[in-house]
Amino acid sequence: MLKFLGVGGAFTKENGNTSAYYYVDSKSILLIDVGESIFNEVLNRNLLDNIENICILITHFHSDHIGSLGSLLFYCDYLNLSTKIVFPNVEIMKTIINLFGLDSSIFNIIQPKDVKEFKVRELRQVHDQMEAYGYLLKLDGKTVYYSGDTKIIPTEILEHLNAIDYVYQDVRDSDYPHHLSVSELEQLIPFQYRDKINCMHYPDNTNLNKIKKLGFKYVRKEEIK
Numbered sequence: 001m002l003k004f005l006g007v008g009g010a011f012t013k014e015n016g017n018t019s020a021y022y023y024v025d026s027k028s029i030l031l032i033d034v035g036e037s038i039f040n041e042v043l044n045r046n047l048l049d050n051i052e053n054i055c056i057l058i059t060h061f062h063s064d065h066i067g068s069l070g071s072l073l074f075y076c077d078y079l080n081l082s083t084k085i086v087f088p089n090v091e092i093m094k095t096i097i098n099l100f101g102l103d104s105s106i107f108n109i110i111q112p113k114d115v116k117e118f119k120v121r122e123l124r125q126v127h128d129q130m131e132a133y134g135y136l137l138k139l140d141g142k143t144v145y146y147s148g149d150t151k152i153i154p155t156e157i158l159e160h161l162n163a164i165d166y167v168y169q170d171v172r173d174s175d176y177p178h179h180l181s182v183s184e185l186e187q188l189i190p191f192q193y194r195d196k197i198n199c200m201h202y203p204d205n206t207n208l209n210k211i212k213k214l215g216f217k218y219v220r221k222e223e224i225k
């Protein structure tokens with residue numbers, strides 16, 4: 001469903017920072033997170049060719065999620081795109097954009113509930129004391145849950161796995177205080193739902209076979225054509 005510009009965490013060589021995109025229609029793109037490696041991926045793929053509207057959804061402010069947001073926004077302004085930045089705390093997002101040296105008033109900075117093109121709702125995550133969110137989205141009739149970085153899976157998601165088509169979940173190979181481990185994921189997700197779970201944000205040396213053996217999927221960085 002979603003395509004990935006990177007699938008790794010903060011310290012990654014090949015995998016790049018985790019970030020996903022989706023063409024909402026022929027002129028509109030949704031981009032989730034813009035870590036340090038992501039602006040280059042956008043440029044290398046000519047991702048914004050023929051695009052008029054971009055909606056940038058941000059999960060939290062670690063630099064592997066917003067590290068190249070400033071450059072991307074400069075570029076969106078240069079291309080004259082209609083640019084929405086979506087985050088529940090609008091004021092703090094405006095401050096960040098101003099600190100990037102941009103005038104935040106030229107962008108449309110809104111909360112998830114104010115997105116008109118598709119349905120999106122935030123779910124608060126537990127991630128290193130910081131304000132971090134996952135999102136529940138409705139895209140082309142499919143229900144998609146994107147976790148962002150987190151130590152938990154919200155109860156609401158666990159209780160409604162039957163109604164969700166795609167889950168994109170932050171995982172770590174081993175126990176870690178700010179991310180969910182594969183063994184925690186194994187405990188939380190009944191076997192019949194595991195093929196909906198697409199693991200992401202994994203370090204380069206993660207044992208992907210272990211993830212697969214347990215019945216989960218994992219996302220790969222999209223090849224550049």
Ligand SMILES: [Zn+2]
Nearest residue numbers: 009010064149
């Ligand atoms: Zn991260």
Ligand SMILES: [Zn+2]
Nearest residue numbers: 060062127149
């Ligand atoms: Zn993080």
